[in-house]
Amino acid sequence: MMQRRMLLAGAGAGALGLAAPGIVRAQGRTEIQFWYGLAGVLGERVAEQVKRFNDSQSAVTVVPTFKGTYTEVLTGAIAAWRAGNPPHIAQIFEVGTATMMAAGPAVRPVHQLLADSGVELDPKRYLPGVRGYYSDPKGRLVSMPHNSSSAVMWINLDAFQKAGLSTTELPKTWAQVRAAAEKLKAANATPAPLTTSWPTWVMFEQMSAIHDVPFATQANGFEGMNAELQLTGPFFRKHVDFLLALQKDGLFRYGGRDNSADALFVNGEAAISCMSSALRSRVEREATFKWASVPLPYHDDVIQAPKNGVIGGASLWALTARNRTPAEYKGVAEFFRFISQPEQDLWWHQATGYVPITLGAYEKAKAEGYYRQNPGADAAIIQLSRAEPTPNSMGFRLGGFVEIRNIIQEELEKAFQGQQTAAQALESANRRGNVVLRNFERANRA
Amino acid sequence: MNRKVIFRGVALPYALLAPQLAITILFFFWPAGQAIWFSFLRQDAFGIRTQFVGLENFADLFADPLYIAVIWNTVVFSISVAALSLAVALLLAVLADRQIRGAGVYRTLLIWPYAIAPAVAAVLWIFMFHPTIGLFGRMLNGLGIAWDYKLNGGQAMLVVILASAWKQVSYNFIFFLAGLQSIPRSVLEAASIDGAKPVRRFWTIVFPLLSPTTFFLLVVNLTYAFFDTFGVIDALTKGGPAKATETLIYRAYVDGRVNLDLGTSSAQSVVLMLAVIALTALQFRFIERRVHY
Numbered sequence: 001m002m003q004r005r006m007l008l009a010g011a012g013a014g015a016l017g018l019a020a021p022g023i024v025r026a027q028g029r030t031e032i033q034f035w036y037g038l039a040g041v042l043g044e045r046v047a048e049q050v051k052r053f054n055d056s057q058s059a060v061t062v063v064p065t066f067k068g069t070y071t072e073v074l075t076g077a078i079a080a081w082r083a084g085n086p087p088h089i090a091q092i093f094e095v096g097t098a099t100m101m102a103a104g105p106a107v108r109p110v111h112q113l114l115a116d117s118g119v120e121l122d123p124k125r126y127l128p129g130v131r132g133y134y135s136d137p138k139g140r141l142v143s144m145p146h147n148s149s150s151a152v153m154w155i156n157l158d159a160f161q162k163a164g165l166s167t168t169e170l171p172k173t174w175a176q177v178r179a180a181a182e183k184l185k186a187a188n189a190t191p192a193p194l195t196t197s198w199p200t201w202v203m204f205e206q207m208s209a210i211h212d213v214p215f216a217t218q219a220n221g222f223e224g225m226n227a228e229l230q231l232t233g234p235f236f237r238k239h240v241d242f243l244l245a246l247q248k249d250g251l252f253r254y255g256g257r258d259n260s261a262d263a264l265f266v267n268g269e270a271a272i273s274c275m276s277s278a279l280r281s282r283v284e285r286e287a288t289f290k291w292a293s294v295p296l297p298y299h300d301d302v303i304q305a306p307k308n309g310v311i312g313g314a315s316l317w318a319l320t321a322r323n324r325t326p327a328e329y330k331g332v333a334e335f336f337r338f339i340s341q342p343e344q345d346l347w348w349h350q351a352t353g354y355v356p357i358t359l360g361a362y363e364k365a366k367a368e369g370y371y372r373q374n375p376g377a378d379a380a381i382i383q384l385s386r387a388e389p390t391p392n393s394m395g396f397r398l399g400g401f402v403e404i405r406n407i408i409q410e411e412l413e414k415a416f417q418g419q420q421t422a423a424q425a426l427e428s429a430n431r432r433g434n435v436v437l438r439n440f441e442r443a444n445r446a
Numbered sequence: 447m448n449r450k451v452i453f454r455g456v457a458l459p460y461a462l463l464a465p466q467l468a469i470t471i472l473f474f475f476w477p478a479g480q481a482i483w484f485s486f487l488r489q490d491a492f493g494i495r496t497q498f499v500g501l502e503n504f505a506d507l508f509a510d511p512l513y514i515a516v517i518w519n520t521v522v523f524s525i526s527v528a529a530l531s532l533a534v535a536l537l538l539a540v541l542a543d544r545q546i547r548g549a550g551v552y553r554t555l556l557i558w559p560y561a562i563a564p565a566v567a568a569v570l571w572i573f574m575f576h577p578t579i580g581l582f583g584r585m586l587n588g589l590g591i592a593w594d595y596k597l598n599g600g601q602a603m604l605v606v607i608l609a610s611a612w613k614q615v616s617y618n619f620i621f622f623l624a625g626l627q628s629i630p631r632s633v634l635e636a637a638s639i640d641g642a643k644p645v646r647r648f649w650t651i652v653f654p655l656l657s658p659t660t661f662f663l664l665v666v667n668l669t670y671a672f673f674d675t676f677g678v679i680d681a682l683t684k685g686g687p688a689k690a691t692e693t694l695i696y697r698a699y700v701d702g703r704v705n706l707d708l709g710t711s712s713a714q715s716v717v718l719m720l721a722v723i724a725l726t727a728l729q730f731r732f733i734e735r736r737v738h739y
Contacts, residue, residue: 439707
């Protein structure tokens with residue numbers, strides 16, 4: 001028993017590597033293993049995307065395998081690499097970006113992969129907000145943009161109507177959100193007026209970008225591994241105090257970590273929720289009420305013209321292996337080229353609710369009148385592209401970011417339980433997060 | 447001379463032992479050795495850059511107040527789980543030991559929960575205690591009790607203790623029942639004739655005679671609470687809210703698999719290994735002494 005835990009915790013390499021399939025050639029087609037971490041409807045779309053590619057040509061077969069959550073894909077791919085048998089492509093969530101970028105020989109940067117395979121893809125074809133997140137300091141793509149979303153505010157319009165609120169003039173600032181929540185509560189329109197998914201991503205990462213406030217030094221880690229968190233600043237203090245006050249007045253319900261609050265909006269428990277824009281397909285299918293999605297609110301006493309938000313989601317990484325042939329790398333490059341075609345990207349955007357990753361697809365969708373027919377489908381795109389990215393809104397490149405996110409969630413939970421104040425929560429999150437950053441820096445310094 | 451009668455040479459006995467030894471070495475000693483080695487290292491997630499740091503991982507661990515808090519959590523959690531599951535199982539076993547109609551069915555039903563995987567057990571408890579979808583969760587909130595184990599640490603601890611203890615009741619029940627059935631009837635009858643009432647008979651005869659079983663189960667239950675409750679905690683609370691339900695085994699998992707820090711995680715595994723060795727040694731010593739009464 002004990003030893004089995006050891007395997008899990010200490011030496012995952014051996015155990016997990018066994019699952020990685022070797023290089024197989026079927027009917028002269030190069031086989032490419034692709035591990036992904038999207039479940040449900042979105043997982044079906046990934047399989048469909050791969051099938052479109054496989055049907056489009058006869059040299060390469062991409063084999064998609066669902067590997068569990070994003071975290072499980074990341075740990076699985078790392079264990080497989082350590083065992084010498086990784087997949088060709090791994091879908092890694094955006095918070096794993098710094099870990100992957102520090103992985104050196106384990107990954108083949110996309111720009112190099114494309115150059116080696118003679119495949120040309122102009123980085124300029126990708127949306128700037130998407131491209132920036134996955135580029136090295138020289139502006140070259142390191143991983144392949146795949147599924148990008150942003151956090152937007154989802155509103156239950158039936159509840160708004162019940163509370164006598166306008167269903168066309170929706171809240172834009174946090175003050176307006178609070179006023180609306182008060183009316184929703186007074187009218188008892190839903191059990192909870194307001195909630196949020198991804199507490200750290202929405203309330204810290206997105207908010208710092210939108211308000212042009214640093215989350216960490218060194219341009220949020222883009223300029224070096226020696227970045228330090230900046231959570232004790234006045235902005236975060238103000239915002240967490242604001243959330244605690246909402247909760248105290250019964251206007252906000254904490255729905256749990258990561259995306260566990262998604263269900264609260266979808267089944268009508270909460271009238272307003274900040275969630276991923278990629279939830280569109282689920283909301284369309286499951287919500288039994290009229291709804292809208294709009295850009296995230298901002299504090300108008302901090303900033304009048306909010307900056308761009310940051311992306312979430314995942315990108316595709318090409319992993320290396322000792323016995324990997326040029327043909328296999330070329331197969332990976334061909335797949336990347338395929339999904340970057342505007343018509344394929346347009347399909348992906350409309351089938352999933354993720355933002356288009358290429359400008360071409362965005363223009364096509366606009367020309368088709370897609371956003372007129374589907375109001376709110378462009379909320380995330382508008383939010384991502386409404387301003388020129390500043391060092392505070394380019395994105396995040398922090399080592400151990402998964403852990404930092406959890407630390408912030410833990411400290412928030414303590415504050416929501418009334419065990420500590422906003423200032424204490426932020427101070428403690430800042431200190432613990434910096435320990436993570438220093439450990440990562442030490443472990444990854446060449 | 448004698449030895450040759452049993453086995454000629456040493457090749458055959460070693461060959462016969464080889465499969466067992468190979469399995470033990472490959473699946474037990476090798477990973478355990480790896481964990482011990484890793485606990486002295488600091489490395490990046492991919493294992494590309496590795497440096498030897500000696501006991502630094504251990505020093506960091508015990509200097510971390512959060513780790514000390516996790517140790518306390520584990521102690522509270524394990525003792526509660528063991529006490530609760532032993533008490534309930536003993537009560538049920540005493541009741542089932544009597545001459546009742548359908549005793550077989552009753553006993554079989556009580557054994558069922560043992561066959562349920564921890565994660566599934568946790569899901570069943572979610573359906574009961576989730577604040578918005580759970581039967582009891584909604585009821586409690588309806589009664590005006592602010593029940594939300596996703597935000598209230600004490601309530602979260604209560605739910606994981608209940609779910610973990612419930613899972614173990616069946617196992618304890620089987621052993622207690624067997625123990626009860628091996629108590630000589632003549633002793634109990636003699637006590638009855640002397641005028642001892644059932645409660646007195648239980649505490650003066652049954653309970654002391656059950657003590658070897660109870661002690662064995664106590665050790666097994668503590669080990670269970672230490673190491674096998676990962677599934678329940680992961681499915682119910684993921685160690686939260688804050689760190690209210692994080693136990694040693696869960697933290698080792700989080701640091702190794704989620705936070706990709708193998709050095710710290712391995713150091714924690716080594717600490718756990720020492721803990722289980724201590725528990726086992728205690729068990730053997732005690733049972734050696736107490737099993738023959």
